[in-house]
Each structure stands twice: as C-alpha cells, then as structure tokens.
Amino acid sequence: MALVKLTIDGLPVEVEAGTTILRAAEKLGIHIPTLCYLEDIHEFGACRVCVVEVEGARTLQAACVTPVREGMVVRTNTPAVRRARMTTVELILSDHHTECPTCVRNLNCELQSLAESMGIRENRFAGARTVNPVDSSSAAIVRDPNKCILCRRCVSICEKVQGVKAIGPVGRGFETVIGPAFGDQLGDTVCVNCGQCILVCPTGALYERDSTEEVWAALADPDRHVVFQTAPATRVALGETYGLPPGSIVTGKMVAAIRRLGADTVFDTDFAADLTIMEEGHELIQRLTKGGTLPMITSCSPGWIKFIEHFYPDLLPNLSTCKSPQQMFGAVIKTYYAEKVGLDPAKIYHVSVMPCTAKKFECKRPEMRDSGLVDVDAALTTRELGRMLKEAGIVFDELPEEPYDDPLGESTGAAVIFGATGGVMEAALRTAYEVVTKKTLPRVEFEAVRGLEGVKEASVDLDGTEVRVAVAHGLANAKKVLDKVRAGEGDWHFIEIMACPGGCIGGGGQPIPTNLEVRQKRIEGIYTADERMTIRKSHENPSIIALYKEFLGEPLGHKSHELLHTTYTPRGSYLPRREKAAD
Amino acid sequence: MTGADALCSEAARPKIVPGEPLPEDVAETIDRIVDRYDAEPGSLINILHEIQEDVGYLPEEVLSRVAERLGVPVVDVHGVVSFYALFSMKPKGRNRIATCNGTACYVRGAQRVLERLESELGVKAGDTTDDGEFSLDVVRCLGACGLGPVVMINDDVHARLKPDRVPAVLARYRRSG
Incomplete structure (x- = not known):
C-alpha cells in the first residue's frame, strides 16, 4: 500500500493512501470532534462538525470523509475552523429539544459534551423548531424526534448492520424526520426491537421504554x-x-x-x-x-x-x-x-x-x-x-x-x-x-x-x-x-x-x-x-x-x-x- | 392527456381506500410498470413517475406494493416520494391550481397571491381541499414572466393576478349550487 506524507497542525505524518484526515490526525494524537461519524458504518460527512482547513481548498473540508493527499497541509484548530464548528453545533441546538437535566442521556450525550467542549454559552439562533409527537408505541423503544439531530446513524445501523431498515429519512430539508414510512408508529413496523439504534444515537432521541x-x-x-x-x-x-x-x-x-x-x-x-x-x-x-x-x-x-x-x-x-x-x-x-x-x-x-x-x-x-x-x-x-x-x-x-x-x-x-x-x-x-x-x-x-x-x-x-x-x-x-x-x-x-x-x-x-x-x-x-x-x-x-x-x-x-x-x-x-x- | 380527459378518467377511476386492498386494476398497473423495469430497485424514480401518471397520485397502499415488488424497505420508497416535490401522495383536485413563484412573479407579489389562495382554500401549497375540488401547487416558472404574477387553473392562464381578485376567480371554478 502506497504511503502518503502530509502535515497536520505543522506536524508531519505518514499514512496509507486512502486514509481520511480524521484517522491521520488520530495517529498524531490530534482529536477532531465528530458527531455523525461512526467508524466503518456511517461515514457521510453530514454534520460538518469535523471540518478542517486544507491549504488550497476553497472551503473547509469534512475530515471524516476527506482522504489525505501527498503534501497536504491541514489545520484543525484555526479561528475559522472553530467558528464554523461552533456555528454548526449552535444551529443543531437551535432545533433541538434541549431539556438536558431531565433527559435520559444527561451527562452521557454527544451533543451535550460537544457543546460543552466548544464553550457554547448562549444560543444565538432562536428560529423555528420542528415539533413532532414522541412515539412510544413500541414495547421496547421510544423515539423522540424532537431530540433527533438527523445524523442518520440509527438508519445506517438498522440498514447495514441489522438488515432491517424500519426507519429512514422521510421528507425534505427542515421537515425531515427520521422514522418509519408514512408516519407509522415504530411498534407497527418490522422493527425487531434490537435497540442497536439506541446505542449509536448521539442524543436522547432513541431510548428504551421505561420499566x-x-x-x-x-x-x-x-x-x-x-x-x-x-x-x-x-x-x-x-x-x-x-x-x-x-x-x-x-x-x-x-x-x-x-x-x-x-x-x-x-x-x-x-x-x-x-x-x-x-x-x-x-x-x-x-x-x-x-x-x-x-x-x-x-x-x-x-x-x-x-x-x-x-x-x-x-x-x-x-x-x-x-x-x-x-x-x-x-x-x-x-x-x-x-x-x-x-x-x-x-x-x-x-x-x-x-x-x-x-x-x-x-x-x-x-x-x-x-x-x-x-x-x-x-x-x-x-x-x-x-x-x-x-x-x-x-x-x-x-x-x-x-x-x-x-x-x-x-x-x-x-x-x-x-x-x-x-x-x-x-x-x-x-x-x-x-x-x-x-x-x-x-x-x-x-x-x-x-x-x-x-x-x-x-x-x-x-x-x-x-x-x-x-x-x-x-x-x-x-x-x-x-x-x-x-x-x-x-x-x-x-x-x-x-x-x-x-x-x-x-x-x-x-x-x-x-x-x-x-x-x-x-x-x-x-x-x-x-x-x-x-x-x-x-x-x-x-x-x-x-x-x-x-x-x-x-x-x-x-x-x-x-x-x-x-x-x-x-x-x-x-x-x-x-x-x-x-x- | 388534456385537462378534460383527466377529468373524465378520474371519475371512472376506482377509488383507493386507505386500509383496504388495492383495486385490481391499480395493482395490475403497478405490476405492469414494475415488470417493464425488471423490478430493478435502481429504477424506483422512473417507476414512481409512471405510476403517478397513470394512477394520478401515490398513496401509501401504492407505495407499499411498489416496495414489495422491488424488494426494498417501505421507508426507502416513502423517503424518495416525500423528498421530490413532483410526487404527490394525495389525489389532485378536480381543479388544479399552479401558482408561479419564479423570480419575475415573485418580485411582483406572487407570495401574497399564494397566501390568499391558501387562506381561501384552507390548504397549504402541495395539498388538496377535503372536498377534492382544488389542489394547490407552487411551480417555478410558467414561461409567462411578463404577465406575472401568473396562476394557472387547469388550462386557463390568469395573468397579473391580484390577491383581492382570488375569491372571484375561484368562484368561477366551483360547482354551482
């Protein structure tokens, strides 16, 4: 396998061709935050939290999907990068039902810890919010679309790892909901109740039915x-x-x-x-x-x-x-x-x-x-x-x-x-x-x-x-x-x-x-x-x-x-x- | 198909009732179109397009059958239909309204015309009134930019439409009595 040399934050690193910037950075001990990324299962570059500066590139690049190139110069911690990541997380939060202290995922939530680590102390964007009913029709799994950040990890695990695909993105843009077809209730679908979606959900949008x-x-x-x-x-x-x-x-x-x-x-x-x-x-x-x-x-x-x-x-x-x-x-x-x-x-x-x-x-x-x-x-x-x-x-x-x-x-x-x-x-x-x-x-x-x-x-x-x-x-x-x-x-x-x-x-x-x-x-x-x-x-x-x-x-x-x-x-x-x- | 033909065939078309099996001829139509594409999941959009041409719209019962015939998850089919504005899961009205929201119409107040249409009909764009009389859609350009704001109802062009004229125009299409 061919090796590629690049520098990340001024540090030289050599990795196999085809490696993503994210994994190359890991090798240097540089942590790039991610939100939708799920190694080998969900690598879509959808959430834009992992953006980095690549010299010569017109825009910021998603580190989780951008492969390294010979001589690439990457910066993971510039004002532009920090600002872009922060804005992204703030926008996600602006359409998130934020009730952290009473949420089942309080203190174990990827969105919460991301907001914390980025030092987000206010919500600059107070715009429209999508409101959808909580689905507790299943004996096993509760869906709360109001906490969903549309990362689609659950969709990937349900489809690729479990071969079920009871849920998927329905609608478009702001109206998108991750759920069963036709607004059906999860309990009425082919969902097998395995709960793998709960394990990969970064927030409290999926959790077990409380007993x-x-x-x-x-x-x-x-x-x-x-x-x-x-x-x-x-x-x-x-x-x-x-x-x-x-x-x-x-x-x-x-x-x-x-x-x-x-x-x-x-x-x-x-x-x-x-x-x-x-x-x-x-x-x-x-x-x-x-x-x-x-x-x-x-x-x-x-x-x-x-x-x-x-x-x-x-x-x-x-x-x-x-x-x-x-x-x-x-x-x-x-x-x-x-x-x-x-x-x-x-x-x-x-x-x-x-x-x-x-x-x-x-x-x-x-x-x-x-x-x-x-x-x-x-x-x-x-x-x-x-x-x-x-x-x-x-x-x-x-x-x-x-x-x-x-x-x-x-x-x-x-x-x-x-x-x-x-x-x-x-x-x-x-x-x-x-x-x-x-x-x-x-x-x-x-x-x-x-x-x-x-x-x-x-x-x-x-x-x-x-x-x-x-x-x-x-x-x-x-x-x-x-x-x-x-x-x-x-x-x-x-x-x-x-x-x-x-x-x-x-x-x-x-x-x-x-x-x-x-x-x-x-x-x-x-x-x-x-x-x-x-x-x-x-x-x-x-x-x-x-x-x-x-x-x-x-x-x-x-x-x-x-x-x-x-x-x-x-x-x-x-x-x-x-x-x-x-x- | 002209507007008048569509009207006639609509009356003759068997009704798809939620929760009941598909009428036989609708099921046959779906199967014929799916078979023509060798039940290839990659042809989903073309298949849906042709079925919509024929059946008029794409309700749940139709989408379920398409999914089953293609062997793909139902949510994938609904995902596609709900993503593209050209697909409709509701039957179109007896009168189809297309209001232009292209640039020229937009700057000449098309948005206010649309709002008036929505409030008069009690439906949002993309929807059909409960009595099946009108369906309301937004289109991007009707090629009559000089006449904006333009609204088409069936085959009639209504040029330079002002919001205040909307009720009178709609009245012409309502069944009398």
Missing part, C-alpha cells in the same frame, strides 16, 4: 414477592454505569445491589441458560438422530426471533422450539419455585435484568403465559438497573459481593458464555458431546466459535458423527447464513444466531458507549467468568439435575413442552396498510 416505575411499585408493595433474574451479559457491563472499565466482572456486587433495592429473591438467568442447553441440546440430538428440520437454529435472542418472523418466515421450522432463558425462567419461577417455597404464584412479581431491549417485547408476547400468569412481569435493561441503583443512592464500590439465592442461582461456565457470540453454540456442544459420546470432553473450550468475525463455522466430531455448525451475530450477518440455508447450501446441522453484534454483551440495553473496543472487553470478561466457574457444563449443574428429578422429568418431556417450549408467528415484511386514526 423502572412499575418495578419500583412492585418493590414497594408488601404483598408482592419480587424475584429478579440477571442475564449473563449484565455482569460484565453494569459496572460501566458506575464508571468501572468495560468488562469488569461485578456479579456479586450486582446481586448485593439488587437486594438493597428491596428484591426478595435474586436468581441468575444463567440457571435458565443451563436449562436451555438441556432442552436445546436434546432437541438437536433428537433432530439429528430421529429426523427433524435441519439445520436447527437457536432461539434465545428475541430480536432475532422477530427478524425471522418478518423476513424469513419460511425458515421458522428450523428454529429451535426452546424459549429463551428469560422466558424459561419466568415459567419455572411461577410454577416449580412457587410450589417449592409455598408461594402463591399470583403474588410473585418477576423482573429480569437484560442487556436487551427486545426482551421487553418478548415478555409481553401473548404466548409467554405458560405458568397461567404473565411469566416475566418486567424486563429492565442493564442501563435501567444502573439508573435504579443511583436513584436508590447505592454506592456500588462499597457494596460487598453476595451470592445468588438458592436453588435457582446455581449455574455453570456454559451458561455465562451465553453472553458472547458463539457462547450458546459452545455450551450446547459441551453438553451434546458428552451426552452423545458418553465420554468426558478432553477440553471444554471450542475456540473456533469464539470471536467477533461476522460468520464463524466449525465442525465437531461426536464419536464418528460430524456436526457442522455456524455462528452469526448482527442480523445482516444472519442474512448471509439464512440465504444459504434457503438456497440449500451451507450444509450445517446447527446454527447460532444473535441479533446484536458481539452477542448479548453488545445488546441494545447495555451501557452507552457500546463500541467495538467495549464489546471486546466485555467478551474477555465473559470468558474469564467461565474459567472461574467450578462447573462448566450445563448438564452437570446440580440444581438443574434436581429440577428434572423433582419437577420436569426429562428434557423434552411433557412438562418441558408445556413450560419451556413455544411457537412462532409468521409476520411478513410488507405489512398491510391500516387505516390510521385521524390526527
């Missing part, structure tokens, strides 16, 4: 027995809401904190992940040995489930019929657990803490009532739990580390890796291998299915039977795999799909920022947590063994089918137009 109010109410109700479950990926991310480095494992403190909120019982979703492996592993073995639709595809990720229902309904028979761990747990808590401790299931209020916004939609699905009640009453995101802890005045650092409650707090390393892409596959293989071969795995790690490559493939020898597997994360990657399945190519037996890039650790409910570097750190945390576990295979979890003995019978048995398995709804991707209520 904290109802959880506070349940916690305050003396007649309610409040049971929490916490997903694998939350323990390596919650610390970030208190300023800890990404990937810090805070399991014990999280349990202690939830008890301080007033929860009666704190269980671990990891238990249900082990249960999922028992059911799904046996389902796979059954499909392999007795015949059934192959490849079988995992069903833990509710964003993925809605995606296949909309875009690949013909492949629904390939989906495992297993509910997600969240929902298996809900059904078990309001039956087995209630019976075991002699509680009226109707008095149990069950809260999940999830790295996910789609879980909010999942727990409201009409089929998720197999206990006879709503199996999971509320799904909080990791961010929401962080907010509740702060509201309660909890000083995270000073908390002791406490264990989960028994018996549904016991789990294995196989369960915790559910949080990372490839984890469900690896956990399933650990169990399937031992169940099929009746031998002990020489080495529990399946490295081939780990890591951030978009589509991973591997082949495992189960005593002479070759099992070919694929793992995809991010729904655009899933599409690549599904198109092959549709075309009869690929030749896989088992596929893991997670809606979010990186798997659940990169879920739409995780602390912001969630970027590539943060995802990697959380994945490291997940595998460290796995290594620290004494038991690392789901079928060896003593509480799981007891659950089958005392209550369920056997995997795929009658009771399992009643409580732990589900059905899906073909939805289609071009939804019929409905007559809308008059405004």
Whole structure:
C-alpha cells in the first residue's frame, strides 16, 4: 500500500493512501470532534462538525470523509475552523429539544459534551423548531424526534448492520424526520426491537421504554414477592454505569445491589441458560438422530426471533422450539419455585435484568403465559438497573459481593458464555458431546466459535458423527447464513444466531458507549467468568439435575413442552396498510 | 392527456381506500410498470413517475406494493416520494391550481397571491381541499414572466393576478349550487 506524507497542525505524518484526515490526525494524537461519524458504518460527512482547513481548498473540508493527499497541509484548530464548528453545533441546538437535566442521556450525550467542549454559552439562533409527537408505541423503544439531530446513524445501523431498515429519512430539508414510512408508529413496523439504534444515537432521541416505575411499585408493595433474574451479559457491563472499565466482572456486587433495592429473591438467568442447553441440546440430538428440520437454529435472542418472523418466515421450522432463558425462567419461577417455597404464584412479581431491549417485547408476547400468569412481569435493561441503583443512592464500590439465592442461582461456565457470540453454540456442544459420546470432553473450550468475525463455522466430531455448525451475530450477518440455508447450501446441522453484534454483551440495553473496543472487553470478561466457574457444563449443574428429578422429568418431556417450549408467528415484511386514526 | 380527459378518467377511476386492498386494476398497473423495469430497485424514480401518471397520485397502499415488488424497505420508497416535490401522495383536485413563484412573479407579489389562495382554500401549497375540488401547487416558472404574477387553473392562464381578485376567480371554478 502506497504511503502518503502530509502535515497536520505543522506536524508531519505518514499514512496509507486512502486514509481520511480524521484517522491521520488520530495517529498524531490530534482529536477532531465528530458527531455523525461512526467508524466503518456511517461515514457521510453530514454534520460538518469535523471540518478542517486544507491549504488550497476553497472551503473547509469534512475530515471524516476527506482522504489525505501527498503534501497536504491541514489545520484543525484555526479561528475559522472553530467558528464554523461552533456555528454548526449552535444551529443543531437551535432545533433541538434541549431539556438536558431531565433527559435520559444527561451527562452521557454527544451533543451535550460537544457543546460543552466548544464553550457554547448562549444560543444565538432562536428560529423555528420542528415539533413532532414522541412515539412510544413500541414495547421496547421510544423515539423522540424532537431530540433527533438527523445524523442518520440509527438508519445506517438498522440498514447495514441489522438488515432491517424500519426507519429512514422521510421528507425534505427542515421537515425531515427520521422514522418509519408514512408516519407509522415504530411498534407497527418490522422493527425487531434490537435497540442497536439506541446505542449509536448521539442524543436522547432513541431510548428504551421505561420499566423502572412499575418495578419500583412492585418493590414497594408488601404483598408482592419480587424475584429478579440477571442475564449473563449484565455482569460484565453494569459496572460501566458506575464508571468501572468495560468488562469488569461485578456479579456479586450486582446481586448485593439488587437486594438493597428491596428484591426478595435474586436468581441468575444463567440457571435458565443451563436449562436451555438441556432442552436445546436434546432437541438437536433428537433432530439429528430421529429426523427433524435441519439445520436447527437457536432461539434465545428475541430480536432475532422477530427478524425471522418478518423476513424469513419460511425458515421458522428450523428454529429451535426452546424459549429463551428469560422466558424459561419466568415459567419455572411461577410454577416449580412457587410450589417449592409455598408461594402463591399470583403474588410473585418477576423482573429480569437484560442487556436487551427486545426482551421487553418478548415478555409481553401473548404466548409467554405458560405458568397461567404473565411469566416475566418486567424486563429492565442493564442501563435501567444502573439508573435504579443511583436513584436508590447505592454506592456500588462499597457494596460487598453476595451470592445468588438458592436453588435457582446455581449455574455453570456454559451458561455465562451465553453472553458472547458463539457462547450458546459452545455450551450446547459441551453438553451434546458428552451426552452423545458418553465420554468426558478432553477440553471444554471450542475456540473456533469464539470471536467477533461476522460468520464463524466449525465442525465437531461426536464419536464418528460430524456436526457442522455456524455462528452469526448482527442480523445482516444472519442474512448471509439464512440465504444459504434457503438456497440449500451451507450444509450445517446447527446454527447460532444473535441479533446484536458481539452477542448479548453488545445488546441494545447495555451501557452507552457500546463500541467495538467495549464489546471486546466485555467478551474477555465473559470468558474469564467461565474459567472461574467450578462447573462448566450445563448438564452437570446440580440444581438443574434436581429440577428434572423433582419437577420436569426429562428434557423434552411433557412438562418441558408445556413450560419451556413455544411457537412462532409468521409476520411478513410488507405489512398491510391500516387505516390510521385521524390526527 | 388534456385537462378534460383527466377529468373524465378520474371519475371512472376506482377509488383507493386507505386500509383496504388495492383495486385490481391499480395493482395490475403497478405490476405492469414494475415488470417493464425488471423490478430493478435502481429504477424506483422512473417507476414512481409512471405510476403517478397513470394512477394520478401515490398513496401509501401504492407505495407499499411498489416496495414489495422491488424488494426494498417501505421507508426507502416513502423517503424518495416525500423528498421530490413532483410526487404527490394525495389525489389532485378536480381543479388544479399552479401558482408561479419564479423570480419575475415573485418580485411582483406572487407570495401574497399564494397566501390568499391558501387562506381561501384552507390548504397549504402541495395539498388538496377535503372536498377534492382544488389542489394547490407552487411551480417555478410558467414561461409567462411578463404577465406575472401568473396562476394557472387547469388550462386557463390568469395573468397579473391580484390577491383581492382570488375569491372571484375561484368562484368561477366551483360547482354551482
């Protein structure tokens, strides 16, 4: 690759041809502010915050899209540059619903910190404002167009990373709104509730539907027995809401904190992940040995489930019929657990803490009532739990580390890796291998299915039977795999799909920022947590063994089918137009 | 197509009702045009253009079918239609008003004429009155700069129109009784 020499702010630098000014400046440690830029995903030069002076150029250039040239002389910090950037941000602010102290993104907002770093102390432009209704039709995601700065990052992530494109720019100029077609409500569209748009939104224009109010109410109700479950990926991310480095494992403190909120019982979703492996592993073995639709595809990720229902309904028979761990747990808590401790299931209020916004939609699905009640009453995101802890005045650092409650707090390393892409596959293989071969795995790690490559493939020898597997994360990657399945190519037996890039650790409910570097750190945390576990295979979890003995019978048995398995709804991707209520 | 032809065909045209399936012949028209472009997403603008010529306007139901036939997200199709002023999602009125806002007309007070038209009709430019009698559009130049401000209603040219004359002019096009 040819190298190009240039100077930025008087400093010489040499970079590969094709590099943008922005990245060349980074190499020198020169920070150029950006607002719409999202590396590799959204490089449009739309917001004009990153403008710089290039000697000989007629106008200021957007550093994020302008490639370097030999001998280029760039200045990033001149009065003209500062003035232009400032005017741009002021103009954005002039049409922004500025209510920072009460905004969900207060103190974690890119627009706010940009205005702060530029020293903007007044708003010179008091012109017209666009006013649009807040859309809270979705069970998972709220859109507030009045805080939208039209950067289009959400559109790019929805289209390119997730292959959904439920939202886009509609209208022109000042009238432009980023939203669904025809002014539809997000809840009525093909949106899969993954929440990746929330993670990339620089402001508070997209955020999760709040469930904290109802959880506070349940916690305050003396007649309610409040049971929490916490997903694998939350323990390596919650610390970030208190300023800890990404990937810090805070399991014990999280349990202690939830008890301080007033929860009666704190269980671990990891238990249900082990249960999922028992059911799904046996389902796979059954499909392999007795015949059934192959490849079988995992069903833990509710964003993925809605995606296949909309875009690949013909492949629904390939989906495992297993509910997600969240929902298996809900059904078990309001039956087995209630019976075991002699509680009226109707008095149990069950809260999940999830790295996910789609879980909010999942727990409201009409089929998720197999206990006879709503199996999971509320799904909080990791961010929401962080907010509740702060509201309660909890000083995270000073908390002791406490264990989960028994018996549904016991789990294995196989369960915790559910949080990372490839984890469900690896956990399933650990169990399937031992169940099929009746031998002990020489080495529990399946490295081939780990890591951030978009589509991973591997082949495992189960005593002479070759099992070919694929793992995809991010729904655009899933599409690549599904198109092959549709075309009869690929030749896989088992596929893991997670809606979010990186798997659940990169879920739409995780602390912001969630970027590539943060995802990697959380994945490291997940595998460290796995290594620290004494038991690392789901079928060896003593509480799981007891659950089958005392209550369920056997995997795929009658009771399992009643409580732990589900059905899906073909939805289609071009939804019929409905007559809308008059405004 | 002349104004009179448009009027006749409009009466015969099956109505597209929001929330109901497209009338069969409209669906066939869409399919025929899409097929002629090999359902190529890159031909979206041409396709929309031809459908609008034929159907008269581009309501949600039409755009949804176009999106489905091209295999592109619905919001992409709506995004294009809402971006270009030449596309209309509402049917045009029985009388089509085109008010010129080109430079010459503008400096001679076209803006005040437009404002009067808007207030008399109770609609903004680009819209159609609820009774379907009038649609109001702004155009850039009608090539009659010496006669500005110019307003065209159907095929009639109204030259040097003053805001105060607007009600009387409109009355001539209203159905009597």
